[in-house]
Amino acid sequence: MRHHGSEPAGDEGGGLRAVGRARRARRCPLRHVPRGRDRVRLHDAAEPARAPPRGRRRDQHGRRGAAGRAPHGRVRGAEGRVPLVGLHHPRDPGARPRGGRAGPESDRHGARRGRGGARARAPASAGRRRRARPHTPVHARRRGPPRRVPRPRERDLCDFCTWGARRRWTSVKKSEGVLLRVEDVSVWFGGVRALSGVTLDAPAGEVTGLIGPNGAGKTTLFDVVTGLQPPGEGRVLLEDADVTATAPHTRSRLGIARTFQRLEVFGTLSVAENVLVAAEMRRGWSRERLDARAVAREAVERVGLSEVADVRVDRLPTGRTRLVELARALATRPRLLLLDEPSSGLTEVETLGLAQLLQLLRELAASGLGVLLVEHDMSLVMGASDRVHVLELGRVIATGTPADVQADEGVRAAYLGDRRLSAPARAVRAPAPEAAPVLELRDVRAAYGPIEVLHGVSLSVPAREVTALLGPNGAGKSTTMKVAAGRLVPTGGDLLLCGRRVNGVGADVLARAGVRSVPEGRGVFPNLTVVEHLRMATHAGTRFTDIEERAFGRFPRLRERRSQVVGTLSGGEQQMLAVARVLSTDPALLLLDEISMGLAPVLVDELYEAVRQAADEGVSILIVEQFAAEVLALADRAAIMLNGRVQRVGSPAEIADELASAYLAGAAG
Ligand SMILES: Nc1ncnc2c1ncn2[C@@H]1O[C@H](COP(=O)(O)OP(=O)(O)OP(=O)(O)O)[C@@H](O)[C@H]1O
Ligand SMILES: [Mg+2]
Structure with missing residues (x-):
């Protein structure tokens, strides 16, 4: 694509070329409508006609050529300004030879204007104004400017392109002031108001935290900034340039990069x-x-x-x-990096790595990168951020330094809770009666295809107790959960439920026997509604009204979303549903894999309490968790897993002492 004015094709002489150059100098070289008083008539009697584009088009008969035969026998596009004498075909005085090439003195406009009728038939009139080309902004172009194009002077660019072109032609540009600004942005999804007049900014050279309860609108805001979700109201400014209507891939080119909450x-x-x-x-x-x-x-x-x-x-x-x-x-x-819950699913070892990475991002920030960080792990977000914005129900309820925000009463009530200030209370319970463990794995082996992941896992879950399974990522915890739930058939060893061998009986049979699981990644159906999920849970025999009452009682947010398809729920809302679905159905054994993933701290508190309460009521629980300290506080026993084997089983206190060295060994191994 040529953006700059082309040289006249014919040899009209240096004078005409000079006029052309002069006019081109006053046009935006990106073929935009010229600015203000520079608006010129692109063709008038005194002006040389514009050159044809490089590639010659085919005419209506498929012939190549710059000019062709018009329907009424006239030469198309010439409009009388170029002498045509001697160009007509002998058998048709009004036409050029068939398939003939446009000679130097022939019609230079035919190819450009040869489409047709109306224009071809229009009488040639000196001084007739040609319509200006429609504005095609930089961000709407498919490709950048062609190679070997001299850099345009800034005054030749239209206002919009001034910014884009600067970005293109200068590779390094240190931004001053606000890199990203979101102004009065509102987003509705039907009756749900996900964002409501949100105004915030993320300066270059800083890490800006964005926190808030589940469903507050954080991911939606990311979608608005990256262009995946057009706002109902408001605008998005990148270095003062309005990019509200800019396509997502173009924003990416302009320097916005992101990670996704749902991978x-x-x-x-x-x-x-x-x-x-x-x-x-x-x-x-x-x-x-x-x-x-x-x-x-x-x-x-x-x-x-x-x-x-x-x-x-x-x-x-x-x-x-x-x-x-x-x-x-x-x-x-990128120049602006949006991170949506980057630590979610990481165990301590990797979280530590991420903290180091955020440290690295801060170094990048010092050299000009802007980071907007959505995170529920308070140690990370508070440690890394220069400033924090707090969203609740689509509105900004607080902005300030991490210390200010942590001290804000409204934020604590809506989001933080008191969890980080005091250890979770632990109910004193009578010791469980001696009985066969509800679940037992004996020397279990499991593999994905040819790769063996569990190399002889032995573990038991006593009745009415909470057993925590800890270990670094990749240790085999989730695979152990899959085997226990009947979703993966062991290749060796025994799986016992209340003393009975149940190898390979299938997840459905185990579910009817009272085994319920919240798998890693939630396991929800994106196209079904909340209520449909709860209705499915009745397969275990619990009445629908009871399930609904318990689920909505535990998570009132789900009641508001009862008819919404689950794929459009926020990450945390989906997690609530996955947990509500199993806790509401009278389980005998609960297998919980990272239930706190993506949940606001205050909600994690409530969830742990619900788990504790279920154990007190007689449910046996095997739980895998990201937050070792919190889960050890509610567990009765804990096991450390490393490289596909259970290394150690003991009381929470014993395991807490050994955890760091075990994790480091896992990381080293
Ligand atoms: N496509 C959609 N249709 C209907 N409602 C939607 C849609 N997308 C999001 N929502 C609703 O908008 C609200 C905000 O969702 P969003 O994903 O932005 O929350 P969030 O702050 O990222 O929450 P979380 O911390 O749980 O990830 C939620 O209540 C969600 O149910
Ligand atoms: Mg989210």
């Missing part, structure tokens, strides 16, 4: 390939001479995934997959 990776590609996709895209659009592989390698190293660079992403645990997304975002070399 969006290519599962069948390796870690390195996932990141390479982003690096290649960056190379494609940036016009920089980048070695995409080197950029991808650097990003993978930066998030500490070098050792699994060649592993398929769908073989990685959730926590590490989040780091893949982060590496992918970094590979685009």
